Amino acid sequence: xxxxxxxxxxxxxxxxxxxxxxxxxxxxxxxxxxxxxxxxxxxxxxxxxxxxxxxxxxxxxxx
Amino acid sequence: xxxxxxxxxxxxxxxxxxxxxxxxxxxxxxxxxxxxxxxxxxxxxxxxxxxxxxxxxxxxxxxxxxxxxxxxxxxxxxxxxxxxxxxxxxxxxxxxxxxxxxxxxxxxxxxxxxxxxxxxxxxxxxxxxxxxxxxxxxxxxxxxxxxxxxxxxxxxxxxxxxxxxxxxxxxxxxxxxxxxxxxxxxxxxxxxxxxxxxxxxxxxxxxxxxxxxxxxxxxxxxxxxxxxxxxxxxxxxxxxxxxxxxxxxxxxxxxxxxxxxxxxxxxxxxxxxxxxxxxxxxxxxxxxxxxxxxxxxxxxxxxxxxxxxxxxxxxxxxxxxxxxxxxxxxxxxxxxxxxxxxxxxxxxxxxxxxxxxxxxxxxxxxxxxxxxxxxxxxxxxxxxxxxxxxxxxxxxxxxxxxxxxxxxxxxxxxxxxxxxxxxxxxxxxxxxx
Numbered sequence: 001x002x003x004x005x006x007x008x009x010x011x012x013x014x015x016x017x018x019x020x021x022x023x024x025x026x027x028x029x030x031x032x033x034x035x036x037x038x039x040x041x042x043x044x045x046x047x048x049x050x051x052x053x054x055x056x057x058x059x060x061x062x063x
Numbered sequence: 064x065x066x067x068x069x070x071x072x073x074x075x076x077x078x079x080x081x082x083x084x085x086x087x088x089x090x091x092x093x094x095x096x097x098x099x100x101x102x103x104x105x106x107x108x109x110x111x112x113x114x115x116x117x118x119x120x121x122x123x124x125x126x127x128x129x130x131x132x133x134x135x136x137x138x139x140x141x142x143x144x145x146x147x148x149x150x151x152x153x154x155x156x157x158x159x160x161x162x163x164x165x166x167x168x169x170x171x172x173x174x175x176x177x178x179x180x181x182x183x184x185x186x187x188x189x190x191x192x193x194x195x196x197x198x199x200x201x202x203x204x205x206x207x208x209x210x211x212x213x214x215x216x217x218x219x220x221x222x223x224x225x226x227x228x229x230x231x232x233x234x235x236x237x238x239x240x241x242x243x244x245x246x247x248x249x250x251x252x253x254x255x256x257x258x259x260x261x262x263x264x265x266x267x268x269x270x271x272x273x274x275x276x277x278x279x280x281x282x283x284x285x286x287x288x289x290x291x292x293x294x295x296x297x298x299x300x301x302x303x304x305x306x307x308x309x310x311x312x313x314x315x316x317x318x319x320x321x322x323x324x325x326x327x328x329x330x331x332x333x334x335x336x337x338x339x340x341x342x343x344x345x346x347x348x349x350x351x352x353x354x355x356x357x358x359x360x361x362x363x364x365x366x367x368x369x370x371x372x373x374x375x376x377x378x379x380x381x382x383x384x385x386x387x388x389x390x391x392x393x394x395x396x397x398x399x400x401x402x403x404x405x406x407x408x409x410x411x412x413x414x415x416x417x418x419x420x421x422x423x424x425x426x427x428x429x430x431x432x433x434x435x436x437x438x439x440x441x442x443x444x445x446x447x448x449x450x451x452x453x454x455x456x457x458x459x460x461x462x463x464x465x466x467x468x469x470x471x472x473x474x475x476x477x478x479x480x481x482x483x484x485x486x487x488x489x490x491x492x493x494x495x496x
Contacts, residue, residue, distance in 0.1 A: 008426045011462065012416050015409055015425070018463050022470035029357040029471075 075434050083109070083427040090415065090424070101411045108404045109431070115396075116435055120442065122287035127341070127446065129290070140245045143171040143198070144303070145224030149214035150232035151179040154188055156348070157232050159496050161192050164230070165201065169241040174201040177218045180208030185232075212317035219306070219314055227304045230345065234300035235263065235496040237344035244303040244343045254308035254335025255327065257285055257294050258301035258343035261449070264495035268456075269356060272464040273349040275453050278443045279436070285339040292336035295390045296324045296367075301345035308335050319373065320485065321366025324394075328374050331387045341446075348495055357471045364475035365485055367398050399476055402469035409466065432461050 084106065091102040146164055150157055157176075164174050178186045189203045206217055215229055226248060228241060240258055247256045259282045262274040281298075288294045297304075302323065312329040319325045327337060350356040371378075371394055374387070378395065381388040416425050440457040444450070456464075478485070 004423055004426055007429075008416065008423055011425050011429045012413060014459070014462055015413055015466070018466045019406070019409060019413075019470065022467040023474075025353050025467065026357060026471050026474050029354045029361070032354055033358070 079427060079431045079434065080109070080113070083424065083431055086424045086427060098415070101415075104404070105408050105411060108408055109428075111404075112401075112432070113435065116439065119284050119287035120439060122290040123283050126286050126290040126339075130341070138246070139170065139242065140249065141171065142226050142245055142248065143173065143224040144169060144226045144228055144241055144245060145218075145222030145306075146172060146174045146228045146230060146241075147215055147218035147222065148174065148176045148230055148232050149179055149211050149218065150176065150181065150185050150189070151208065151211075151214075152181045152183045152185060153232040154181075154184040156496050157185050157188050158192070159235055160230070160232050161189065161201065163235040163238070165192070165194075165199075166238050167236065167241045168238050169245060171198045171224075172241060173199070173222070173224060175218045175221050176201065176203040177214040178203060178205040179211070179214040180206065210317050212315040212322040215322070216314040219309060222306065225306055227306050227309055229297075229299070229302050229304065231300045231347065233496060234260075234345045234347045236301065237342075237346075240301065240343040240345065241303075243340050244301075247338045247340060248303075248305060250336070250338075252336045253292070253305070253338050254330045254333070255294075255297050255302060255304045256338045256340055256343075257297045258303075258339075258345055259285075259341050259447075260298050260300045261344060261346050261447075262349040263346035264348050264351065265453075266495070267351060269353060270349045270351055271453060272456055272460060273356070274449070275440060275456050275460060276464070277349075278447055278449060278453070279439050279457075282341065282447070283439070283443050286341050289339035291386075292338055293331065293386050293390055294337040294339045295327060295331075295394055296321075297327045297337065298345075299323045300347045301343060304330075305335075308333070319366050319369035320362050321370050324367050325370040325373060328370055328387065328390070331390055332374065332377065332384065346496055353467070356468075360468055360471050361475045362485070364398060364472045365479045367394060368476060368479045371395060371398065398472065402472040402476070405466070405469045406473055429462060433458060436460050 087102045087106055091099050094102065148157075148160065148164070153160075161174065161176070164172070176189045178189060186203065186205050192201055193203055194201050202221075204217065204221065206214065219227055226245060228244065230236065236258075244256050244258060247253050260277055261282075262270055262277055265271050265274045285294050285296075308330060309326075312326065312333055314326075315322045316325055316329075330337060350359050371391060374391055377384045377387045378391045379388065412425050412428055436457040437454055440454040440460075441451065444453055
């Protein structure tokens with residue numbers, strides 16, 4: 001019976017810690033994503049999101 | 064060997080279930096109303112989980128036996144297959160992926176790489192591998208970045224094959240994969256066939272747990288669903304479609320974050336059957352840390368919920384669309400009911416253990432599901448010839464790994480319910496395929 005009591009203590013502890021850990025991990029992930037999208041973009045990244053259209057300058061035609 | 068695992072598992076499960084039911088019934092009789100309701104829910108949930116698990120395992124065994132009786136699996140079927148490889152910033156993995164496609168044993172393969180506006184060396188690497196020889200070729204197209212669904216549809220339009228294989232750029236296919244998938248299309252009612260997905264980078268605890276999850280939770284489930292020809296999701300890393308079926312349902316849609324799930328549901332809605340080929344293997348990279356894993360599962364959960372939402376009018380339409388209705392109900396159970404129930408039951412058992420003195424119950428609860436998980440893991444590992452050492456991870460698979468995933472699913476479900484904005488969020492490739 002002592003073994004069962006010991007096992008129930010371990011499993012109970014793991015269950016509680018896992019639930020707390022899971023919730024914290026999720027919010028850490030959300031914080032990381034918010035930080036990623038909030039940081040300043042480089043010129044190359046802006047160019048990519050603008051579909052490689054030249055910014056601020058007239059596009060040169062080679063026709 | 065299967066009976067050697069199943070029969071003792073059944074006996075142990077019945078014994079442990081009886082012990083748990085006895086323990087719970089004592090609590091039910093002596094407890095307050097809250098405890099009575101909680102115990103009823105725990106019992107109901109336990110039977111549901113065990114029933115689902117055993118049913119899928121039995122279906123999977125039956126499907127494997129049925130397949131082994133099929134004598135015509137080694138024939139080469141002369142159907143042209145077009146392989147579509149959509150890619151965006153995959154320079155770390157694209158070469159290995161394309162080499163695995165070039166090495167396919169099926170003789171009639173055209174590979175179409177669709178570069179979706181990559182900003183790294185993906186396009187130049189793929190271009191350097193272009194070739195055309197007899198009935199095999201590799202051609203690379205580039206387009207502006209519009210997302211995976213549009214890239215796939217672009218490739219489908221260019222495809223000349225009767226069958227279309229859609230793969231991810233970070234997947235490495237086993238050389239016989241296409242040859243084995245093609246066999247299923249001799250049945251004209253088959254619209255699509257899924258292959259098995261395995262994890263290639265089994266380097267740390269997280270990737271090993273995912274490897275176990277893919278083998279036991281995804282591949283075995285699909286093998287079981289294949290008995291009814293109702294596989295609910297054709298996975299991104301390996302899925303073959305009849306081109307006419309794809310065009311019939313309008314190709315991939317880009318209004319969900321799980322375009323593979325959405326497409327599969329539309330195929331089932333149109334009456335096509337969806338099968339599974341266990342020996343057509345694709346190896347893919349799994350997220351190597353917890354935050355990347357949560358990112359992936361967040362997208363999967365919200366994408367699946369978006370797909371279910373699109374087809375919600377069929378959930379109870381069991382008389383007109385029985386196959387689709389059952390698939391949607393099963394997906395609702397897996398995506399919403401199970402995670403919420405699992406979390407609630409964990410909370411309730413902790414409450415009982417701390418307040419009610421029913422701490423022994425938590426041991427029976429753990430043993431009950433661990434026996435199930437370990438037996439399922441050993442069976443699946445033997446069938447798939449993967450390392451048996453992965454079965455060790457089954458000891459804390461449910462109590463640790465699945466609990467964390469379920470919490471992420473619950474919070475993702477809440478965000479989807481409140482329509483909170485989300486983005487694709489690409490995972491960084493390590494090149495370990």
